[in-house]
Amino acid sequence: MPLPRPRGARRRRHREAVFGGAPALRSGLPERSDPALEVTTGMILDASPHLLVLRTADGEARLPMTDATRIWHGGRGGLAALRPGREVIVRPKADGLGADRVWVDIARVTGTILACGDDTVDVDMGPHRGRAHVVIPPHALGRVLVRHPRLEPGYLIDVVCVRSAGGPQAVRPGTSQPGYRADDLASPEASTPVPDVLHGTATWFGDVATRGGTWPDAGQRGSDVGQVPGGFGAAYPAVDPEGDGGGCPDAPSGCVALPYLSLGSEVTVHNECGGRTATVPVVECGCVAARYCDRCVECGTSPRGRIAELTPAAFVALGGDLEAGCFNAVVRPHVPAATAASAGGRAR
Structure with missing residues (x-):
């Protein structure tokens, strides 16, 4: 009987035990940046002009509301959109006192x-x-x-x-449509070097209706791969399709040279528009993102290519607005020290 495939934190520990830890993870990233925000997702139990009550994976959460709280439900929304049973994601104010943004059923x-x-x-x-x-x-x-x-x-x-x-x-x-057909993507040359730090677009995928909770949460970050879109993680466009890496064997090469990672790896993501940085686990193969050679123009124009798809919670925690669809990003994959030198030969 084959051994079960290591997942999540176990895969990460096994890899680091063999290859060593990732080198100089802050290299190429801003020296100083703001941490991720504490985002809450869940189902509405009750709402008033002053209080939003949610059922989350951690129990009941009560979040103060103010006149300045902005509500999205297909566009601008008011208190009428906060109906019991609907799923929401809530970003707090910068000072942590009350809800700043509430996205409903996005x-x-x-x-x-x-x-x-x-x-x-x-x-x-x-x-x-x-x-x-x-x-x-x-x-x-x-x-x-x-x-x-x-x-x-x-x-x-x-x-x-x-x-x-x-x-x-x-x-x-969500973004502008690429002008080519999905099966007509121009991939980088095999000899294209893979940079240690990636510059491009970060987007988000899924919805918030599949898992409620609060992030940051060390317990979630240490759990097995397979978290659903309401949790905290990223889909990476170059998950290794060989062996137990977890990638799709028919995934396109994409338009950006990326190092291969496996499920359970981590990437550090910096939002160039909002100035926030966080490390997120790779929870899914981002083979769809690899097909998009587009740019984000939230704060200037990013280089072409989607380098990470974040779950809604991670995207909002890093300061992104879900309806905007993207932010200009810097991503540093956590490549083990023993494999970093050979990563240039494994471009996607």
Whole structure:
């Protein structure tokens, strides 16, 4: 009987025992940056102008509300959007006193268009995420078409949605649509060197309806790989497809030269727009992100390529606004010392 595959923190400990720890993790990152915010996700139990009560994985959470608290539910929302049973993600004020932003039932659909109707799009979100049937209401269609003019099978799509009983409803484009077909991606040359520090775009994936809790939480960070999108982690575009690395064997090479990592590895992510930095575990193969050779323009123009897809909690904790879709990022993969020198030969 084969031995069970090491996962999460166990995989990380096994790798470091063989290869040693990652070298000089702060090298190439800002000397000083702000820490991640303490983000809360959960289901609404009750809400008033002064208090939001949530059920989270850690129990009941009571979060103060003020007149300055901004609520998103498909756009600008008010207290009426805070209905019991809906899922939310809450970012606190910088001083920690009360809720600054509340996103209600937000979701995102990213992938390859399979079919289109008059007001619907069927999307292949990759082998880990399945398929989605997205409704594009008339009031959102024009906004989507401005940045996604090719709503045709074979092209990529990326839309921010609001969850509904009938499935995700598109509200706005997550980014601009790449001009090429999903199967026509130009990969870097095999001889392209792999940098120690990556510069590009960080996006987010999934929704907040699958797991509630508070981050930072050392217990979550030390748990096994397989956390769902409501937790804290990242999908990395170059997870090693060989052996027990956890990657997809048919994943595209992408347009950025990246070092291979395995599930359970860690990456340090710095938000260049918000100035916050955190280390997150790799919880999924980001094979869909590898297909996007786009840029983020939240604060200047980033280099091409998505270098990390974060869970909603991690994205918000690093200062990102979910409806914006991305932030300009610096990412340092935690490559073990003994393998760092050979990483340049394993570009994706």
